[in-house]
Amino acid sequence: MVAEVGTVGRRIGGAGGGSDPGEGKGAGTLVVAAAFVLVVADGTTGAMSTGGGTSGNGSAVDSALSRDLNTRKNEGKKSAKKGKADEAWNRLDLRSIKKNLKSDAKCLAASTDQIREFFLRIPCESLVRSLLVIGDDRSNTAAISVAWVSFRDRADATAFERVERVHGNGDIKPLAGTALDLANVRFTGHHFDSRRDGRVVTVAEAEIMNGHLDNTVLDALSEVAVWLPKP
Numbered sequence: 001m002v003a004e005v006g007t008v009g010r011r012i013g014g015a016g017g018g019s020d021p022g023e024g025k026g027a028g029t030l031v032v033a034a035a036f037v038l039v040v041a042d043g044t045t046g047a048m049s050t051g052g053g054t055s056g057n058g059s060a061v062d063s064a065l066s067r068d069l070n071t072r073k074n075e076g077k078k079s080a081k082k083g084k085a086d087e088a089w090n091r092l093d094l095r096s097i098k099k100n101l102k103s104d105a106k107c108l109a110a111s112t113d114q115i116r117e118f119f120l121r122i123p124c125e126s127l128v129r130s131l132l133v134i135g136d137d138r139s140n141t142a143a144i145s146v147a148w149v150s151f152r153d154r155a156d157a158t159a160f161e162r163v164e165r166v167h168g169n170g171d172i173k174p175l176a177g178t179a180l181d182l183a184n185v186r187f188t189g190h191h192f193d194s195r196r197d198g199r200v201v202t203v204a205e206a207e208i209m210n211g212h213l214d215n216t217v218l219d220a221l222s223e224v225a226v227w228l229p230k231p
Contacts, residue, residue, distance in 0.1 A: 066216065073220040080227035088224055094134050107149075113170025118163050125199075126150040128230050131175040133182070133209065134221065140211030143185050144221050145174035146204045148230040154199055161194055161201045172203055185209050191218035195226040202226045 076091035107124045108116065128148040135141035149172070151157040163169055167189055174187055185207055192205040204225035206218040 076224040077227045083229045110173045115170040122156050124149050140213050141209040142206050143209050144206045144225050146225045147172040149201045151199050157199050157201050161196050191222050193222040193226045
């Protein structure tokens, strides 16, 4: 069963291709300079899945799980920064099983709302977008959309990130996900992160696909993904 998160978001792919604009971070920006699709599965569950309430020493257990996730997330960031994507997901007890790559060269057509208006004033120089799917050994899966946006100078990149980080300002559309059976997954922008490195701004957001993953895990996925270097 494919889960749709929230009532606000956008469809990826579907009939006719493309994606729906969303109200949150889920409206999109720029086009593909290169699309990197990663499907990850297997591994141990760890803090990835939760269920039911807690009692007794539940708070202590939750705290320990949170510390463990933060440790693994920070290790994942270090691996991602080195360009070791597979290792980054392994830090979160996941493994890569599939990768695809494609390219494009447009920006404005892939943006929506205030982000689109921003590009009308300040064009980007290039865009790379990726779509990733990760999961654990219990068939809990999530989709991650990542975009690397390059600008003429740091001032333009800083201005873009300032607009991009405001929920509801629009966003960069994720790649069409029909080839990965993601037509019913909606990105809401609630699990979002961005990072500027010189003239490049990396934007990432994650959403549940199947089963259940904690919001903290979805947040961690986007926080690790923004450290992946531009392909």
